Amino acid sequence: MHMVVWAAVLAGAALPLGASGVHANPLDRDPLVQQAYERFYNLDYPGSIKLFERFHAEHPGDPQATAFLLEAVLLQELYRLDLLDTTFYANDGFLTGRHATAEDPKARDRILSLADEAIREADWRLNRNPNDIDALYARGWARSLKCTYIAMVQRGFGAGFRLAMKAKDDENHVLELDSNYIDAKLVAGVYEYVVGALPWPFKLLIGFAGITGSKTRGLEMLRDDARRGAATSVEARTVIALFLRREARYKEAIQVIQELKREYPHNFLFWLEEANLRKDDGEGMAAVEAYREVLARNSTPGYFADARLELAYFGLGDALRGQRHYDEAARAYEHAAWTQNVGPELKIRSLLAAGECRDLNGERQLAVRDYQAAIATGPNTSRADTARKRLRTPYRGN
Numbered sequence: 001m002h003m004v005v006w007a008a009v010l011a012g013a014a015l016p017l018g019a020s021g022v023h024a025n026p027l028d029r030d031p032l033v034q035q036a037y038e039r040f041y042n043l044d045y046p047g048s049i050k051l052f053e054r055f056h057a058e059h060p061g062d063p064q065a066t067a068f069l070l071e072a073v074l075l076q077e078l079y080r081l082d083l084l085d086t087t088f089y090a091n092d093g094f095l096t097g098r099h100a101t102a103e104d105p106k107a108r109d110r111i112l113s114l115a116d117e118a119i120r121e122a123d124w125r126l127n128r129n130p131n132d133i134d135a136l137y138a139r140g141w142a143r144s145l146k147c148t149y150i151a152m153v154q155r156g157f158g159a160g161f162r163l164a165m166k167a168k169d170d171e172n173h174v175l176e177l178d179s180n181y182i183d184a185k186l187v188a189g190v191y192e193y194v195v196g197a198l199p200w201p202f203k204l205l206i207g208f209a210g211i212t213g214s215k216t217r218g219l220e221m222l223r224d225d226a227r228r229g230a231a232t233s234v235e236a237r238t239v240i241a242l243f244l245r246r247e248a249r250y251k252e253a254i255q256v257i258q259e260l261k262r263e264y265p266h267n268f269l270f271w272l273e274e275a276n277l278r279k280d281d282g283e284g285m286a287a288v289e290a291y292r293e294v295l296a297r298n299s300t301p302g303y304f305a306d307a308r309l310e311l312a313y314f315g316l317g318d319a320l321r322g323q324r325h326y327d328e329a330a331r332a333y334e335h336a337a338w339t340q341n342v343g344p345e346l347k348i349r350s351l352l353a354a355g356e357c358r359d360l361n362g363e364r365q366l367a368v369r370d371y372q373a374a375i376a377t378g379p380n381t382s383r384a385d386t387a388r389k390r391l392r393t394p395y396r397g398n
Contacts, residue, residue, distance in 0.1 A: 023180045024230035025134045027064050030055070036068070041234065042266045044305035045076035063121035063138035067145070070114040074145050077107045082343035083152050084269060085311045086242060086276060102344050103153055111149050118142035133177050137184055140170030144187045164191055183232045185221040186239070193218025193243055219243065234260065241273065250281035268304040271297065272311055279319045288323065291316035310339035314350055321357055330357035334370070348378045352387050359395035367394065 027033060036051035052069040059065035078084050081102065122139035125132045144167040151160030168191040174184040195213025222243075225236035237256050244253035254277045261270045275290035283290075294312045297303050317332035333354035337347045355370035371387040378384050 021180050022182050022228050022230045023178055024183055025064050025137065027059070027062070027068075028231045032058075033068060036072070039305075040072055040075075041264045042305050043079070043268055045072060045079065047305075048072045049076065061121055061124070063118045063125070063135055063142065066114055066118035066121060067138050067142045070111065070118055070142060070145050073107070073114060074111050074149055077104065077111065078148075078152065079306070079308065080104075080107075080341075080343070081153065082308060082311060082346040085308075085314075085346070086245060086273060108149070108153070112146065115142050115146035115149075119146075131177055133174055133181060136170050136174050136177075137181065140167045140174065140184070140187050143167035143170065144190075164194075167191070182225055182228045183230055185225040186229070186232045186236055189218045189221030189225065189236070190239055191218070192221060197246075215243075234263070241277075245277060245280065248280070250277050253277050254281070266304060268294070268298075268307045271304075272315065275312070275319075276315055279315060279322065282322075284319075284323055287319040288316065291319055310336040310342040310346055310350070313339065314346060314353075317350070317353060317357070321353070326357040326361040330354045330361065330363075330366070330370075333357065337370075337373070344378055345381075348374045348381055348383045351377065352383050352390075355387065355390055356395040359390065360397060364394060 032051055032055050036048045036055065039045075039051065040048035049069070049072045052065075052072050056065045056069045075084070119139055119142050122135040122142070125135035126139070129135075143163050147160045147163035147167060150156040150163065167187050171184040171187040174181050175188065192213045193215050196215035196218055198213070219240065222236045222240050226233055226240060229236055237260055241253045241256040241260075244250070244256065254274060257270055257274045257277065261267070261274065264270060271294045275287060275294055278290050279287035281287075291312055294307075295309065295316075298307045298309060298312075313332050313336035317329045317336065320326075320329035320332060333350045336342065337350035337354065342350075351370045351374035355367040355374065358364070358367035358370060368391060371390050374387040375384045
């Protein structure tokens with residue numbers, strides 16, 4: 001189940017577009033919320049969390065205020081764990097393999113507590129008015145964010161899928177009550193696309209339970225949100241770019257990301273994603289230069305609020321490897337692996353890739369060193385199993 005895409009279900013803040021008949025929660029236009037989201041979109045998570053904590057305290061009992069804070073805390077943790085790197089999800093290995101994730105119990109407890117708080121607050125209002133549209137929207141949003149953590153960090157795909165269905169039901173109910181509450185199309189559209197993209201045997205199985213989806217319908221909902229969403233246009237475009245990448249429609253995805261870069265030129269992830277897309281599109285050395293441009297931008301003090309450079313080095317390694325520059329690729333991977341505070345999953349991926357490049361370059365001793373380090377970092381992971389095979393037999397590119 002592609003639950004990973006719920007990572008893209010963020011939530012933005014913008015003025016309701018009254019002229020177009022689009023409706024949204026009035027809290028979205030609060031100056032403090034808009035200031036917090038400006039920091040959020042530039043990946044200044046500590047700054048945004050501080051402002052959202054203040055807003056949360058000023059609006060006790062409001063599920064939307066709680067969900068604002070929940071989102072910022074969740075995305076900060078995912079970013080710390082290097083789980084916002086889309087290369088991790090470019091294939092279904094994320095779903096089938098065993099991975100290393102250093103879950104922080106304090107962060108986990110806060111995220112789940114905030115999610116449950118938002119859901120309780122929404123339930124309280126819905127018990128008094130089942131058609132409280134803002135409470136419905138906030139509950140669906142909070143459920144989708146909780147689903148994101150459970151699926152991506154804890155890898156609880158069954159529990160995550162059940163939450164996803166509840167989130168989808170909430171947002172579909174919102175749209176039934178008010179078809180102009182366009183932001184609800186974000187969660188509903190993601191669900192439609194994800195279920196529609198499931199492998200046929202699994203789709204057939206869940207279809208008997210009345211669970212259906214459509215990639216085409218999902219993208220249509222997301223594109224409408226991208227055009228008209230009062231609060232989630234940025235998020236809808238981010239999701240669209242991710243889905244286009246999975247479908248190998250790289251040039252279309254690059255256009256979407258470039259638009260986002262123009263709006264938020266200090267967002268490290270948008271810069272990184274354009275380089276990732278150019279690599280996947282087979283642009284060769286142009287992709288290499290795109291990664292180097294990301295690293296060069298970071299040399300300007302303050303250009304990025306928080307750049308996870310290991311992600312750029314890993315992408316650079318992939319791009320160089322694709323051009324058979326194995327020595328440079330290995331060094332880029334090793335740089336990624338030994339960057340301070342790198343997440344364990346990315347570290348293992350980097351070390352395994354570095355070892356393979358060392359083997360391809362005829363540097364067996366260095367390859368063995370990298371494989372051993374990968375195993376030591378995550379001995380019970382799928383990639384550690386691969387590293388053990390490489391220790392027995394040098395990698396030859398097959």
